[in-house]
Structures are given as C-alpha cells and as structure tokens.
Amino acid sequence: MIDNEQKILEAARKVFIQKGFDGARMQEIADEAGINKSLLHYYYRSKDKLFEVVFIDAFKGLFPIIEKVFTKEGTLFERIEQFVKAYISIIQNNPYIPMFVLHELNKNADKLPLLFNAITKAKENNLLGKLSMLIEIEVQKGTIRPIKAEQLFANIVSLSIFPFVSKPILKGILFDNNEDTYNQFIENRKTEVAEFIINSIKK
Amino acid sequence: MIDNEQKILEAARKVFIQKGFDGARMQEIADEAGINKSLLHYYYRSKDKLFEVVFIDAFKGLFPIIEKVFTKEGTLFERIEQFVKAYISIIQNNPYIPMFVLHELNKNADKLPLLFNAITKAKENNLLGKLSMLIEIEVQKGTIRPIKAEQLFANIVSLSIFPFVSKPILKGILFDNNEDTYNQFIENRKTEVAEFIINSIKK
DNA sequence: TTTAAATTTGACCAATTAGTTAAACTATTT
DNA sequence: AAATAGTTTAACTAATTGGTCAAATTTAAA
Numbered sequence: 001m002i003d004n005e006q007k008i009l010e011a012a013r014k015v016f017i018q019k020g021f022d023g024a025r026m027q028e029i030a031d032e033a034g035i036n037k038s039l040l041h042y043y044y045r046s047k048d049k050l051f052e053v054v055f056i057d058a059f060k061g062l063f064p065i066i067e068k069v070f071t072k073e074g075t076l077f078e079r080i081e082q083f084v085k086a087y088i089s090i091i092q093n094n095p096y097i098p099m100f101v102l103h104e105l106n107k108n109a110d111k112l113p114l115l116f117n118a119i120t121k122a123k124e125n126n127l128l129g130k131l132s133m134l135i136e137i138e139v140q141k142g143t144i145r146p147i148k149a150e151q152l153f154a155n156i157v158s159l160s161i162f163p164f165v166s167k168p169i170l171k172g173i174l175f176d177n178n179e180d181t182y183n184q185f186i187e188n189r190k191t192e193v194a195e196f197i198i199n200s201i202k203k
Numbered sequence: 204m205i206d207n208e209q210k211i212l213e214a215a216r217k218v219f220i221q222k223g224f225d226g227a228r229m230q231e232i233a234d235e236a237g238i239n240k241s242l243l244h245y246y247y248r249s250k251d252k253l254f255e256v257v258f259i260d261a262f263k264g265l266f267p268i269i270e271k272v273f274t275k276e277g278t279l280f281e282r283i284e285q286f287v288k289a290y291i292s293i294i295q296n297n298p299y300i301p302m303f304v305l306h307e308l309n310k311n312a313d314k315l316p317l318l319f320n321a322i323t324k325a326k327e328n329n330l331l332g333k334l335s336m337l338i339e340i341e342v343q344k345g346t347i348r349p350i351k352a353e354q355l356f357a358n359i360v361s362l363s364i365f366p367f368v369s370k371p372i373l374k375g376i377l378f379d380n381n382e383d384t385y386n387q388f389i390e391n392r393k394t395e396v397a398e399f400i401i402n403s404i405k406k
Numbered sequence: 407t408t409t410a411a412a413t414t415t416g417a418c419c420a421a422t423t424a425g426t427t428a429a430a431c432t433a434t435t436t
Numbered sequence: 437a438a439a440t441a442g443t444t445t446a447a448c449t450a451a452t453t454g455g456t457c458a459a460a461t462t463t464a465a466a
Contacts, residue, residue, distance in 0.1 A: 200403035
C-alpha cells in the first residue's frame with residue numbers, strides 16, 4: 001500500500017461529491033480508501049477540514065479557467081468558441097463537481113472565505129471590464145448588437161454548466177434515460193452552444 | 204393555534220429546501236413549526252415520508268408549467284417569450300426550489316418513482332415532438348435556422364434556471380454581493396433571455 | 407355532563423456518528 | 437541492534453438523531 005494520505009483524499013472526493021457534506025460519512029470515506037477511520041483524523045484533523053480541502057480543490061477546478069480564457073488573445077467570437085468547448089470538456093470529465101459546489105455554496109454562502117478569493121481575483125483581473133471591452137469593440141465594428149457583459153457572461157456559463165446539473169431530468173425527459181444519447185447530446189453542445197451564443201449577438 | 208398539520212408541512216418545506224434531506228433535522232422542523240417533535244411523526248410517519256411530500260410538491264411546481272406553455276397557441280417566438288417570462292417569475296418566488304430538486308435528484312436519481320410520472324407525462328404530451336414541429340414550421344417559413352429541439356429546449360431551461368442555482372457565485376463575481384443589483388439582473392432576464400434565444404435562431 | 411376519540415407532549419430508546427486514545431506495528435535513524 | 441519517530445488499528449466515548457410510547461390535554465360525540 002502506498003500513500004494513504006492521497007488515497008484518503010481521493011476517497012473523500014468521491015464520497016463528498018456524490019453525497020454532499022451532510023450525506024457523507026467518515027466511515028464510508030475510510031472504507032472507500034480501504035483504511036481505518038482513525039487514519040482520516042490522523043491526516044486531516046476533522047470532517048470539516050477534510051471537506052474544506054476537497055471543496056477548495058473542486059472550486060478551483062471550476063473557476064480559474066474562466067479568467068484564463070478571457071485574458072487570452074483573439075476576437076470575441078473566437079474566445080467564446082474556445083471557452084465553451086474547453087469548459088464543457090472539463091466538466092465532462094468531472095460532471096458532478098458543479099452540482100457539488102453549487103449545493104454547498106447555496107447551503108451557506110457565508111462561511112466560505114474562498115468565495116472572497118475568487119471574487120477579489122475576478123475583480124483584480126477585471127473580468128467583467130475585459131468582457132465589456134470586447135463587446136464594445138465588436139459593437140463599434142457593427143459586428144454584434146449591444147448586450148450587457150453580465151447577461152452575456154451568465155448566458156455562456158448557464159448554457160455550459162446547466163445540462164450537467166440537470167442531467168437526471170434531461171436524460172429522462174429528452175432521451176428516455178438513455179445514457180449514450182445524453183452523452184452525444186453533451187458532445188454536440190461543445191460546438192452547438194458557441195454557435196447559439198454567437199448567432200444570438202451577431203448582426 | 205390552527206392546523207398544525209399544515210404548519211408542519213410549511214416548516215418542513217423551509218428546512219428541507221434550505222438544508223436538503225441530509226442536512227435537515229426533525230427537531231429543527233418541529234421548532235420551526237412551533238410544536239413537539241413527536242407530532243411530526245403523528246402526522247407524517249417518518250422523515251422519509253415527510254420529505255417525499257415536500258419533494259413531490261416542489262417537483263410538481265417546477266415542471267408542469269413547461270408542458271402547459273408548449274401546448275398553448277401562438278408562434279414559436281411568442282411561446283418562447285411567454286415561457287421565459289412566466290418561468291423566471293415562478294422561480295423568482297421560490298428561488299431555492301430548483302437547487303433543492305436538482306440536488307436531491309442527483310444524489311439518487313433511481314429511488315424516485317415520481318420522475319417516471321414526469322417523464323411519461325412529457326412523452327404523452329409529446330413535448331419534444333411539438334417543439335420539433337414548431338421549429339419545423341418556422342424553418343419552412345424561412346424565419347429561423349434549423350436547430351434540434353433537444354438543444355433548444357435545454358438552452359431555454361438552462362438560461363432560465365441556472366442564474367438562480369448559481370446565485371451565490373454570480374452575485375459575488377458580477378455584482379459585488381449586492382442583492383439589489385442581482386435582483387435587477389434577474390428582473391431584466393425576463394425579457395433579455397427571450398430576446399437572446401430568438402435572436403439566436405432567427406434568420 | 408360523561409364518554410370516547412383525536413391531538414399534543416415529555417421522557418425515553420436504540421442506532422449512528424465524529425472524534426479520541428492508547429496500544430501495536432513499521433520504517434528510519436543512530 | 438536499539439532507540440526513535442511515524443503510521444495504523446481496535447476499542448471506546450460523548451453527542452446527536454430519528455423514532456416510540458404512555459400519559460396528559462383538548463375536542464367532539466352521546
């Protein structure tokens with residue numbers, strides 16, 4: 001056996017993301033990691049601390065990418081295309097992370113100092129300002145109609161993430177609970193969503 | 204004091220929706236309702252049973268509306284406008300229900316027989332078929348570009364619901380945690396989203 | 407008013423759960 | 437090899453939690 005500390009973290013990830021903080025059991029994490037429960041407390045002091053590590057990791061994995069893309073070079077259209085494709089691909093690999101993060105944030109938006117980091121970082125990067133500027137340029141060129149950066153941003157993120165968060169429902173209503181069809185649908189969205197957004201704003 | 208049974212249900216709604224099944228405590232529900240904990244079990248046999256009532260109610264409140272709108276009269280554009288406005292308004296009044304329903308569904312998509320009802324109902328109504336037909340008509344008229352009904356449906360729902368599910372993040376990143384600005388943003392989306400969608404598909 | 411039924415409560419219980427502790431075991435150092 | 441430090445475990449604890457039950461109280465029926 002090697003590196004129990006890492007095995008615990010992976011087990012914790014699996015259990016916390018599947019069941020949420022309240023639904024997760026330290027014993028289950030221990031079983032999943034194939035070790036004694038006391039070892040959890042040996043490496044990570046408490047359930048809260050272990051959860052914090054998992055949550056911060058999950059959160060980080062979800063958001064820095066946003067900033068990166070909107071700092072890169074290229075036209076607005078190109079960036080939207082790149083972002084949507086990259087973002088959907090990322091979530092495809094960890095499809096339950098968005099629901100996990102959002103649920104925990106909704107339960108207590110306050111007790112999470114990490115959020116402040118993300119926010120201040122977003123403000124430092126002036127994410128909204130940069131997006132506004134990109135929009136303004138295209139509006140001046142007459143290539144797109146005017147749209148508030150906040151609305152466009154929300155739309156891009158909504159269209160990328162929501163189909164994962166609502167998987168059980170969409171799979172049921174749209175695809176007769178067929179996993180493959182649902183997966184194909186997601187795959188198609190990598191280009192479909194970008195096209196949808198660009199069509200929506202371009203003149 | 205009147206109608207404890209109803210008071211319990213309302214208290215249960217509040218607590219379950221805020222904390223989820225695992226995070227909810229029967230004692231807290233009793234306190235919230237201002238009655239003895241034993242009374243919960245007198246009216247509703249168990250935590251599971253009480254939860255089931257709350258969940259089914261919440262679920263019903265979220266989905267039948269979808270079907271209604273797409274069975275009404277009017278052009279595709281009119282229906283989209285009406286749906287988005289009505290749907291966002293409904294969620295505005297109960298903004299935490301989507302996260303609640305989605306989280307519980309993700310935790311165990313299997314043990315929910317209700318989902319079958321919604322699915323079969325959607326199939327009886329042939330929701331997708333009707334939307335497909337509406338799209339086909341407009342494509343023939345040359346008013347819109349072709350788009351898969353599944354994709355359009357997912358886009359409409361995503362754009363309507365996701366900003367509520369991601370409220371803590373959007374409020375933080377976009378609006379400096381200002382509640383009023385966030386609310387105004389949501390208010391604007393009632394027309395903004397429909398416009399976004401229609402622009403995206405119309406030629 | 408008396409009786410019976412429905413409602414409400416406090417006290418209690420068994421099971422679960424996060425966390426502790428001291429002992430056993432392993433690897434490393436001297 | 438002996439000692440030391442690091443790792444792992446089993447047994448245990450205190451607190452929480454869903455649920456029960458019999459008694460008390462209120463409401464409705466006779």
